[in-house]
Amino acid sequence: MTTTLSTSNKANLAQKISLGLREKIAQQVSQYDRVSRALALEIDKKHTITKTYHVTLGQLQRFLKRLHQHSVAATKQTSISKKAGVTGATADAQLQARRERQAEIATVLQHVFGNLAELEPELWSHRAFLMLMGLAYEKLSTNQHELSTDELVKLTKSLGDACRVQPQIKVKKAPSESGNSETGPLPNNFAEIVRHVYGTNFNETEKDKPATSANQSSDREGAGR
Amino acid sequence: MKNGRKTREIKRIRNETLVALRVLYPGSIQADQLFRSLLVLFPTLEFDHFKRDLHYLCDKAYVQRIEAEGDDDPALIPWRRRWFRLTTSGIELADRCISDPALDES
Numbered sequence: 001m002t003t004t005l006s007t008s009n010k011a012n013l014a015q016k017i018s019l020g021l022r023e024k025i026a027q028q029v030s031q032y033d034r035v036s037r038a039l040a041l042e043i044d045k046k047h048t049i050t051k052t053y054h055v056t057l058g059q060l061q062r063f064l065k066r067l068h069q070h071s072v073a074a075t076k077q078t079s080i081s082k083k084a085g086v087t088g089a090t091a092d093a094q095l096q097a098r099r100e101r102q103a104e105i106a107t108v109l110q111h112v113f114g115n116l117a118e119l120e121p122e123l124w125s126h127r128a129f130l131m132l133m134g135l136a137y138e139k140l141s142t143n144q145h146e147l148s149t150d151e152l153v154k155l156t157k158s159l160g161d162a163c164r165v166q167p168q169i170k171v172k173k174a175p176s177e178s179g180n181s182e183t184g185p186l187p188n189n190f191a192e193i194v195r196h197v198y199g200t201n202f203n204e205t206e207k208d209k210p211a212t213s214a215n216q217s218s219d220r221e222g223a224g225r
Numbered sequence: 226m227k228n229g230r231k232t233r234e235i236k237r238i239r240n241e242t243l244v245a246l247r248v249l250y251p252g253s254i255q256a257d258q259l260f261r262s263l264l265v266l267f268p269t270l271e272f273d274h275f276k277r278d279l280h281y282l283c284d285k286a287y288v289q290r291i292e293a294e295g296d297d298d299p300a301l302i303p304w305r306r307r308w309f310r311l312t313t314s315g316i317e318l319a320d321r322c323i324s325d326p327a328l329d330e331s
């Protein structure tokens with residue numbers, strides 16, 4: 001028996017998946033923790049993944065579970081037989097079922113990840129993004145929703161790498177901003193500069209240091225002579 | 226040498242590979258993930274056979290290998306972990322804009 005979901009149902013289900021994922025991500029961002037650094041995703045207002053955000057492993061599991069729930073509905077109709085050595089007629093039916101399933105998968109992927117063709121081209125060489133999409137495709141087509149340890153390790157590694165790149169960019173920008181801003185934070189060696197200019201600073205623990213350094217410098221001068 | 230596989234089965238596997246890559250176009254997928262998704266339809270498929278088909282599709286310029294950023298030496302990456310996606314010719318074939326008698330199942 002083959003029945004398919006209506007277009008509106010498909011769209012509703014896929015939208016629920018997108019919205020659910022966005023809500024989860026919003027919660028996670030507010031509960032920012034170290035674990036969330038491990039996995040990175042970013043979903044913009046159009047429900048498309050564009051850059052990187054923080055998602056926990058648990059969230060990814062739930063995301064895949066939602067995809068699975070959608071795929072279960074699709075699979076019930078397609079009911080792909082796993083028998084080996086099938087006859088021609090059964091093989092054609094299987095192939096037809098497979099094609100229908102591919103169409104369902106394409107709909108889900110498009111709604112969850114956005115219009116693939118319109119996304120930033122840079123993403124297509126972004127390993128973490130490709131891995132996540134590939135994983136979603138594989139799980140949908142094989143009707144699974146659990147991540148294996150190996151998959152988790154691979155994902156965590158690649159997404160962790162993606163996370164590591166971002167802070168580096170921020171660190172590069174920070175010195176110029178702090179240096180130019182009059183109201184920004186003081187440079188790390190500000191106390192040293194003040195002491196160098198005025199001979200002392202406001203740090204009580206270093207009150208004695210100028211004296212010792214002054215002694216040392218006079219010693220050096222004496223040694224030089 | 227077909228490794229004991231029937232011509233029809235070979236064509237079906239190659240076509241299904243193109244269909245799967247079409248779903249993800251312009252994205253790419255790892256050979257291992259693609260292989261596992263094909264196992265649903267072809268439970269007896271072996272990776273070596275699939276690798277041969279993938280090689281064939283690459284040689285026909287329907288599929289191309291993608292080197293993701295951060296990957297080490299491309300030659301050292303095992304086949305299962307390599308990324309593949311459709312070329313422009315590949316998407317034309319998958320969309321049935323062009324035909325290839327070697328992949329025509331009828």
